[in-house]
Amino acid sequence: MTTEPAASATAAQAPDGEVLRVEHVSKRFGALTALTDVNLHLAKGEVLALLGDNGAGKSTLLKILCGFQPPDSGRILLDGQEVTLKSVDHARSLGIDAVYQDLALINQLSVYHNMFLNRERVRWPLLNNRAMRRVAREHLDTMGVNLPSVDVEVARLSGGQRQAIAVARSVYSDAKILLLDEPLAAMGVKEAAIILDLVRDIKEQGQVSVIIIAHNYGQVLEVSDRVNLLQQGKITLDKRASETSVVELTNLVVAEYRAALEARHRSA
Ligand SMILES: Nc1ncnc2c1ncn2[C@@H]1O[C@H](COP(=O)(O)OP(=O)(O)OP(=O)(O)O)[C@@H](O)[C@H]1O
Numbered sequence: 001m002t003t004e005p006a007a008s009a010t011a012a013q014a015p016d017g018e019v020l021r022v023e024h025v026s027k028r029f030g031a032l033t034a035l036t037d038v039n040l041h042l043a044k045g046e047v048l049a050l051l052g053d054n055g056a057g058k059s060t061l062l063k064i065l066c067g068f069q070p071p072d073s074g075r076i077l078l079d080g081q082e083v084t085l086k087s088v089d090h091a092r093s094l095g096i097d098a099v100y101q102d103l104a105l106i107n108q109l110s111v112y113h114n115m116f117l118n119r120e121r122v123r124w125p126l127l128n129n130r131a132m133r134r135v136a137r138e139h140l141d142t143m144g145v146n147l148p149s150v151d152v153e154v155a156r157l158s159g160g161q162r163q164a165i166a167v168a169r170s171v172y173s174d175a176k177i178l179l180l181d182e183p184l185a186a187m188g189v190k191e192a193a194i195i196l197d198l199v200r201d202i203k204e205q206g207q208v209s210v211i212i213i214a215h216n217y218g219q220v221l222e223v224s225d226r227v228n229l230l231q232q233g234k235i236t237l238d239k240r241a242s243e244t245s246v247v248e249l250t251n252l253v254v255a256e257y258r259a260a261l262e263a264r265h266r267s268a
């Protein structure tokens with residue numbers, strides 16, 4: 001990538017290898033401003049860590065990028081083309097798949113049915129359960145996720161196991177852009193390592209781009225190419241992962257907290 005395109009970039013001006021661009025996106029919920037003039041870009045095969053404190057706007061941004069909710073203003077470009085994401089299914093059809101912080105699994109269905117939710121394999125006129133069961137087993141084994149059976153209802157699994165299934169479903173969905181909202185949150189040490197290895201594999205293969213949200217800066221810095229820090233709905237830092245550190249990021253967040261505290265004291 002050489003020069004940054006102007007805000008009015010058209011398809012012809014999209015930088016080589018850029019799969020996603022967010023321009024001037026803002027979002028309010030009533031009186032609350034969740035995002036202000038957010039600009040972000042993502043290259044093919046790039047892993048971008050989206051960091052920031054509770055309430056910074058990270059999930060709000062991801063929910064806009066996966067078609068769950070529209071922005072109030074600003075635009076989204078995929079491969080240089082402006083798109084209006086009408087729904088999660090629409091975004092998925094364009095190659096964007098998300099793992100939500102508040103998970104989207106159906107408790108009453110089996111593990112393998114959940115893995116093929118909305119993309120069931122059919123051997124007309126019936127669901128091809130045998131194929132789905134076999135592929136689900138293979139994918140979970142490849143990921144190192146231990147489950148007694150892919151036939152159990154998701155309701156009977158632990159939070160971490162459910163999260164592993166949600167991540168596996170996205171990773172094997174043929175998406176071009178994966179959005180992972182705190183995929184490590186409910187994970188034990190081993191399960192978190194599995195997910196991080198998976199992201200590392202994706203990065204090495206260089207075909208799929210990832211935006212990952214996590215609160216453990218050390219863990220995500222290890223697997224990311226670049227970091228964006230969101231503070232109170234604004235992106236305040238955009239750096240290569242190798243050029244920042246847990247200390248720098250923590251200091252920025254703590255400084256923001258101190259400044260807010262002082263402002264409150266002054267106005268009290
Ligand atoms: N549907 C909604 N209605 C009203 N307010 C909302 C809604 N969704 C998010 N918010 C508010 O927007 C702000 C940003 O929330 P968001 O969930 O994006 O934060 P986050 O950075 O993901 O935080 P966390 O790290 O805690 O998950 C918060 O103040 C939140 O209360």
Ligand SMILES: [Mg+2]
Nearest residue numbers: 058059060101
């Ligand atoms: Mg969140």
